[in-house]
Every structure is written in structure tokens, then in C-alpha cells.
Amino acid sequence: MKVLITGGAGFIGHHLAIYLKNLGYDVTCVDNLLRSSKEAINALRDEGINLLVADVTDYHSLSNALKDSRPDVIVHAAALISVTESFIIPDEYIKCNAIGTLNAARLGCELGIDRFIYISSAAVYGNPIKLPIAEDHPLNPISPYGLSKLMGEEVVKLYSRICGVKYVILRLFNVYGLRQPLNEYSGVVRKFVERVSMGLSPIIYGDGSQSRDFIHVTDVCRAVELSLSTKAFNDVYNVGSGRPISINELAELIISASGLNLKPIYEAPRAGDIKHSYADISKICNRLGFKPSVTIEEGIKELITAHQV
Numbered sequence: 036m037k038v039l040i041t042g043g044a045g046f047i048g049h050h051l052a053i054y055l056k057n058l059g060y061d062v063t064c065v066d067n068l069l070r071s072s073k074e075a076i077n078a079l080r081d082e083g084i085n086l087l088v089a090d091v092t093d094y095h096s097l098s099n100a101l102k103d104s105r106p107d108v109i110v111h112a113a114a115l116i117s118v119t120e121s122f123i124i125p126d127e128y129i130k131c132n133a134i135g136t137l138n139a140a141r142l143g144c145e146l147g148i149d150r151f152i153y154i155s156s157a158a159v160y161g162n163p164i165k166l167p168i169a170e171d172h173p174l175n176p177i178s179p180y181g182l183s184k185l186m187g188e189e190v191v192k193l194y195s196r197i198c199g200v201k202y203v204i205l206r207l208f209n210v211y212g213l214r215q216p217l218n219e220y221s222g223v224v225r226k227f228v229e230r231v232s233m234g235l236s237p238i239i240y241g242d243g244s245q246s247r248d249f250i251h252v253t254d255v256c257r258a259v260e261l262s263l264s265t266k267a268f269n270d271v272y273n274v275g276s277g278r279p280i281s282i283n284e285l286a287e288l289i290i291s292a293s294g295l296n297l298k299p300i301y302e303a304p305r306a307g308d309i310k311h312s313y314a315d316i317s318k319i320c321n322r323l324g325f326k327p328s329v330t331i332e333e334g335i336k337e338l339i340t341a342h343q344v
């Protein structure tokens with residue numbers, strides 16, 4: 036089966052490309068490389084995975100780049116991904132994440148693909164009114180990022196109605212793993228690991244009792260693999276661990292894995308931070324046979340070990 040991954044030189048995209056290649060899939064990646072790390076690009080090159088350069092916001096450049104690739108499935112992971120940045124350049128977020136998805140879905144129809152897998156986000160839910168968050172939770176995004184991902188979901192459903200392409204929408208919670216880029220918008224796991232690896236205390240905003248659902252990137256890859264062949268398509272699934280972890284617990288796990296004697300630094304809470312968020316994963320477990328396989332303890336150990344060598 037030929038799989039095309041947009042955003043394939045990104046954090047999740049390149050892990051997925053390598054994971055699927057190792058399972059025997061014929062994988063091609065497309066990316067504009069603007070937010071890709073050298074590590075991810077090198078990892079793709081080392082694995083001999085084809086990487087095409089095109090921008091999903093430009094239909095003609097995308098179509099031109101993909102005209103010979105004839106994929107059976109498109110996994111659409113290309114996106115701008117920072118909630119904070121989305122308030123600064125909301126128009127860019129809508130363009131990339133909504134129009135980019137429209138272009139990818141439209142092209143998928145033109146290429147006659149069988150299935151479109153859309154990498155969405157728990158940000159489409161907004162502030163949870165019920166925990167754990169199930170797929171039928173109200174969709175009330177509270178950032179331009181969340182809105183742009185929700186617009187992407189609607190675009191995918193529209194193109195399924197227009198041309199009959201099957202779809203699976205995966206709403207990812209907080210993804211972490213090796214080779215996650217470090218920048219001002221990185222997730223909390225990446226930031227804590229970086230500070231602790233330098234012998235510095237992690238910085239917690241608020242009292243640290245706020246909780247999140249952390250899912251290892253390998254488990255995300257497994258969820259996509261299951262989506263490639265499931266008969267339960269044309270549906271939406273949460274991808275999380277189903278286990279809430281407080282930011283205090285996360286900091287403790289990272290500090291204790293490092294073997295250092297550090298105490299977190301507490302700073303003022305950030306405006307708009309959601310208190311608790313974790314996924315109800317019963318739907319993906321029951322219908323797709325998904326089961327998270329990497330515990331947060333194992334995932335943290337892997338990251339700390341990688342940073343110590």
C-alpha cells in the first residue's frame with residue numbers, strides 16, 4: 036500500500052514514515068520544511084524515505100509534486116501547531132490548517148485515493164465541560180489553532196461526501212517522544228526534559244495540579260496504522276493514553292529519571308490554561324483495537340537516556 040504523509044518531515048510525520056516503512060508500506064513524505072528539524076530530515080534520509088518539497092497551501096505546487104506518486108492513502112499531518120502562536124498570526128493558521136487540508140483532500144479526490152487520514156487535535160474541544168473527554172464532547176475551540184483544526188475536520192468530511200473517499204479523523208492529545216523539536220512553543224515534556232538535562236529545575240506555571248493526557252509518538256503511529264485498514268472508517272477517534280498526569284507528577288517523573296536533586300520552580304499561572312484534560316479512549320480501543328503501549332514512565336526514561344548520551 037502506498038502512503039503519502041503530509042508534514043512528513045515534522046515530529047510526528049517522520050516517526051510515522053519510519054514506523055510504516057518498517058511495516059512494509061511504500062511511504063512518501065511531503066513537507067515545505069519550514070518547521071522541520073534537521074534531525075527529522077536526516078532520519079528520513081537515513082531510512083531512504085522519499086521526501087518531496089511542496090507547500091500544502093499552494094494547490095498547484097502540491098499537485099505538481101505529487102502527480103507521479105499515486106498514493107492509496109494520504110495521512111495529512113502538515114500543520115502549524117502552536118496554540119500561542121495562533122493568536123499572533125491567526126490568518127496563517129487558518130490558511131495552513133484549513134486551506135492546506137482543503138488542498139490535500141481535494142488532491143486526494145483527484146488522485147483517486149481510497150482513504151484520507153486527518154491528524155486532528157484535542158484543541159477542537161476547547162475547555163472541557165465533562166471528563167474524560169469523549170468524541171461526542173461539544174466542539175468549542177478557544178484558539179485560532181483549535182478552530183483551524185476543526186475547520187480541517189469539516190473539510191475532510193465534505194470531500195468524503197463529494198467524492199466518496201473514506202476518512203478517519205484522529206484527535207491527538209499531548210504527543211511526546213524522541214526528536215521532538217525544542218522551541219518557544221514546544222510542549223511541556225520537551226521543555227522539562229531540556230531543562231533537567233542541563234541540571235536546571237523545570238518551571239511550572241500555576242500550582243502544577245493541572246493535568247494533561249500524554250501519549251507517546253509510537254502509540255500515535257499505531258493508531259494511524261490501525262486507521263489504514265479499519266472498516267470503522269468515516270469516523271472520529273481520540274488518541275490519548277486515557278490517563279491524566281498532573282504537571283507536578285510529570286516534573287517529578289522527569290527529575291527522578293534524571294537522578295538529580297532538583298525541585299520545580301513555580302511561576303504565575305498562564306492566562307487561559309485549561310485545568311484538566313484527558314481523553315476517553317474507549318471508542319478507539321473498542322472499534323480499532325487500539326491500546327496504548329508506552330507508559331509515561333517508560334517514555335520519560337527513554338527521553339532522559341537519549342539526552343544523557
Ligand SMILES: NC(=O)c1ccc[n+]([C@@H]2O[C@H](COP(=O)([O-])OP(=O)(O)OC[C@H]3O[C@@H](n4cnc5c(N)ncnc54)[C@H](O)[C@@H]3O)[C@@H](O)[C@H]2O)c1
Nearest residue numbers: 042044045046047067069070071090091113114156207210
Ligand atoms: N505534537 C502534538 O502534541 C500534537 C497534538 C495534537 C495534534 N497534533 C497534530 O499533529 C500534526 C503534526 O504535528 P507535529 O507535532 O509533528 O508538528 P511539527 O511542526 O513537528 O510538524 C508539522 C510539519 O508540517 C510541516 N508544514 C507546516 N506547514 C506546512 C505547509 N504549509 N506545507 C507543507 N508542510 C507544512 C512543517 O514543516 C512540519 O515539518 C499536526 O497536524 C498537529 O496539529 C500534534
